Amino acid sequence: MTKTRNLLSLALLGLAVALQPARAAINIDITQGAEAAIPVAVVPFVLEGGGTPPPEDVAGIITNDLRRSGKFEPLPTSDMLSRPSRFDDVQFQQWKALGVDAMVVGAVEQLPSGEYQVRFELLDTYKTSRILGKYYRVPATALRALAHNIADQIHEALTGQPGAFSSQIVFVQQVGTPPKRSFQLVLADADGHGQQVILTSPQPLMAPSWSPDRRQIAYVSFENRRQEVFVQSLSTGERRVVAKFRGLNNAPVWSPDGRRLALTLSKDGNPDIYVLDLDTGALRAITQHWSIDTEPSWSPDGRTIYFTSDRGGKAQIYRVSANGGQAERVTFEGNYNAHPVVSPDGRWLAMVHRGDNGDQIAVMDLQTKQLRTLTRGPLDESPSFAPNSAMLIYTANSGGASRLATVSVFGRADLPVGLIRNPVREAAWSPR
Amino acid sequence: MKAFRHSVAVSVLLVLAGCTTQGDVQSPVPVEDRVGAQAGAAQPGAEVGSGAETRGVTVGGEFEGDPINAPAGSPLAQRVIYFDYDSNEIRPEFHEVLRAHGAYLASNPQVRVSVEGHTDERGSPSYNLALGERRADAVKKVLVLNGAGTDQVETVSYGEEKPASLGSSEDAWAQNRRAELSYQR
Numbered sequence: 001m002t003k004t005r006n007l008l009s010l011a012l013l014g015l016a017v018a019l020q021p022a023r024a025a026i027n028i029d030i031t032q033g034a035e036a037a038i039p040v041a042v043v044p045f046v047l048e049g050g051g052t053p054p055p056e057d058v059a060g061i062i063t064n065d066l067r068r069s070g071k072f073e074p075l076p077t078s079d080m081l082s083r084p085s086r087f088d089d090v091q092f093q094q095w096k097a098l099g100v101d102a103m104v105v106g107a108v109e110q111l112p113s114g115e116y117q118v119r120f121e122l123l124d125t126y127k128t129s130r131i132l133g134k135y136y137r138v139p140a141t142a143l144r145a146l147a148h149n150i151a152d153q154i155h156e157a158l159t160g161q162p163g164a165f166s167s168q169i170v171f172v173q174q175v176g177t178p179p180k181r182s183f184q185l186v187l188a189d190a191d192g193h194g195q196q197v198i199l200t201s202p203q204p205l206m207a208p209s210w211s212p213d214r215r216q217i218a219y220v221s222f223e224n225r226r227q228e229v230f231v232q233s234l235s236t237g238e239r240r241v242v243a244k245f246r247g248l249n250n251a252p253v254w255s256p257d258g259r260r261l262a263l264t265l266s267k268d269g270n271p272d273i274y275v276l277d278l279d280t281g282a283l284r285a286i287t288q289h290w291s292i293d294t295e296p297s298w299s300p301d302g303r304t305i306y307f308t309s310d311r312g313g314k315a316q317i318y319r320v321s322a323n324g325g326q327a328e329r330v331t332f333e334g335n336y337n338a339h340p341v342v343s344p345d346g347r348w349l350a351m352v353h354r355g356d357n358g359d360q361i362a363v364m365d366l367q368t369k370q371l372r373t374l375t376r377g378p379l380d381e382s383p384s385f386a387p388n389s390a391m392l393i394y395t396a397n398s399g400g401a402s403r404l405a406t407v408s409v410f411g412r413a414d415l416p417v418g419l420i421r422n423p424v425r426e427a428a429w430s431p432r
Numbered sequence: 433m434k435a436f437r438h439s440v441a442v443s444v445l446l447v448l449a450g451c452t453t454q455g456d457v458q459s460p461v462p463v464e465d466r467v468g469a470q471a472g473a474a475q476p477g478a479e480v481g482s483g484a485e486t487r488g489v490t491v492g493g494e495f496e497g498d499p500i501n502a503p504a505g506s507p508l509a510q511r512v513i514y515f516d517y518d519s520n521e522i523r524p525e526f527h528e529v530l531r532a533h534g535a536y537l538a539s540n541p542q543v544r545v546s547v548e549g550h551t552d553e554r555g556s557p558s559y560n561l562a563l564g565e566r567r568a569d570a571v572k573k574v575l576v577l578n579g580a581g582t583d584q585v586e587t588v589s590y591g592e593e594k595p596a597s598l599g600s601s602e603d604a605w606a607q608n609r610r611a612e613l614s615y616q617r
Contacts, residue, residue, distance in 0.1 A: 204593035207558055226588050227561075248565055248589065251558040264558065271562045292562040308559050315559055338556040352556045359554060379600060381556050397553060398600065425593070426557060 037073040037412060038158060040066060041095060041103040044077060045120070046085035051110020056143040058108060058118060058150075064191065065151035065165040068415055069391060070408025072158075075100055087121050092128045100125050102158055115139050118146060122154055131157050144193060164386035164429075165190060169393060170198075170208045170217055171404060171427035173420065183425075185219060187234065190386070190393075190429065192404070192419040198237065208428045209253045209261075217428075218242070218252040218261060229263060231278070242276060251295050255302050255322075262286070262296035262305055262322075273307050275322065286324045297341045298322070306330065306340040306349065317351060331364070333371050339382065342366075343389035344431070348409055350383040350392055361394045363409050374411040382425075387432040393417065395424055507532035511613040512596075513571055514606065517552070520566040522574055530571065533613060534578020541581060544616045547571045549589040550596070552605035557592055564589030571611045 042063040047053055066072035075098060084090045085107045095103055106120035115137055122132040132153060138146050148165040155163030167190045175182050185199040185208060199205065203222035210217060211231075218231050227249040232239035243249045247266035254261060261276045273286040273296045287293040291311035298305055306319045312329065317340045320327040331337040336354035343350070346366070353362035353371065358378025364371045379397035386392065386406075393406050396416075404417040404424050502508035507529045513522065522530065537543055549568030551560040568587035575585050597607035 204590060206561070206591075206593065222590070222593075247587075248561060250561050264562070266562070266565060271565070292559065292566070294562050295556060295558045308556065315555070336555065338559045354555075359556075379553060 061147035070412030538579025561591035
């Protein structure tokens with residue numbers, strides 16, 4: 001059984017390797033296309049029929065999603081000369097004159113059942129043609145999710161790459177101030193809406209990480225006045241301790257196959273990277289060095305682990321086989337690079353890079369080794385990739401306040417995540 | 433009461449075992465099945481015997497009585513050691529303080545102290561956790577050199593998670609790069 005699975009995964013790996021060069025060639029084209037944002041217009045959806053207006057602004061949610069991706073530049077509604085709701089009503093000349101490449105029109109209507117019918121069309125203003133067009137019937141509570149889903153479809157139709165708007169985030173927030181401060185682990189939509197507190201503790205919580213199946217979160221809790229790594233089920237809230245050694249128990253990250261955690265332990269005197277098998281409890285040391293080795297991140301094929309180490313004197317990023325062995329230095333630019341995170345497509349390595357303006361989020365193209373600084377600093381940290389590898393969420397600190405923001409891998413659309421009123425520590429973006 | 437003392441001492445010994453038995457093969461993974469059933473919200477505080485629940489690091493600063501009756505201004509009354517940026521070196525002005533604490537622990541073998549390492553907010557949180565541990569370890573080393581038993585000193589790092597001073601000024605950062613000694617009763 002296991003053998004068959006291994007053979008299968010080997011075959012899949014072979015396939016992935018074989019496809020690599022072709023995919024890389026295509027990627028370059030997409031990159032160049034994505035550097036300039038596509039001008040679009042999302043026309044406010046018309047309310048049809050005599051029912052109650054919907055509790056959510058569907059077109060507004062789509063507009064915000066598209067803007068946040070950094071790949072689109074939505075036309076302000078105040079610049080719109082008309083508000084068509086269907087293909088037949090669109091005067092394309094008008095929209096071409098406004099420089100719009102693509103536009104979204106639609107309508108919302110409340111049905112006698114109380115549900116809403118949502119119709120949208122994605123139109124190509126230059127070809128004067130319809131790219132997508134669909135009807136949906138959903139309860140009011142599903143309107144936000146539907147809007148994100150429509151934004152995902154538009155993103156994919158126009159860029160060839162799936163959107164990440166239907167994904168979620170978990171983050172750690174601080175509520176209150178000492179002595180009444182508490183720490184919460186919060187689950188929310190990627191745009192900050194729909195927040196649910198899944199854990200509250202009087203002591204710090206750190207380093208949340210999603211399982212690849214999106215069902216569990218690993219994190220570090222100090223609730224017993226020491227560091228312990230927990231794994232918690234999102235649906236049941238049940239949790240268990242998986243690591244509570246002497247010293248550091250930190251930075252857990254799930255392997256791509258979901259069966260192991262890479263993490264940092266200092267049980268033998270100083271911090272090293274370990275891999276813990278979640279089924280058997282077997283523990284394997286991946287690094288054994290007198291320096292600080294921490295913040296592991298898996299490559300998507302599960303073969304390589306990137307990590308932070310100060311073995312060269314300052315914090316830099318290294319990589320090592322997931323079976324251990326000789327580590328190789330990856331970053332050379334600047335005297336502080338930490339918290340490496342490999343994108344889900346394996347193309348980018350995000351990190352905290354100490355640049356001209358303090359700690360800034362940067363990405364390295366793993367093929368060309370080119371480093372690009374994305375954020376302004378001066379105290380940005382904890383990058384985490386969106387499931388489509390096109391955006392990052394990170395924590396920006398200034399003047400004792402800390403907030404979450406997202407930014408595209410090209411440094412566009414550096415925007416705060418809304419609706420979060422408390423100081424935020426670290427966030428993790430869910431897999432697809 | 434006496435039994436309680438013992439259980440604390442034993443568990444601290446166990447916790448610190450890795451320190452004195454380097455090279456020994458550690459049992460694979462202490463997956464705690466009994467914790468498995470514990471669902472829902474975090475349990476504040478620790479169980480008796482966890483060696484961590486005493487005065488320690490109460491977020492709220494609900495400090496309990498002081499086990500050492502040190503007069504203000506004496507080295508023993510000083511419980512915070514400050515560090516330079518990106519450094520775990522004990523500055524000369526703290527040698528006297530740590531000498532006094534080490535000697536006190538040596539002559540009071542039943543006393544336990546917890547050393548908490550902290551950093552400023554610059555840099556990555558998980559990396560800072562490791563830096564905080566280095567600071568706590570450095571303090572422990574000096575205490576032991578000055579006569580404390582290794583099993584009397586427990587270390588924990590909070591990295592940048594528990595700043596003493598909020599804000600992002602050089603002053604605030606200097607206040608936050610520290611190790612705190614907490615005597616336990």
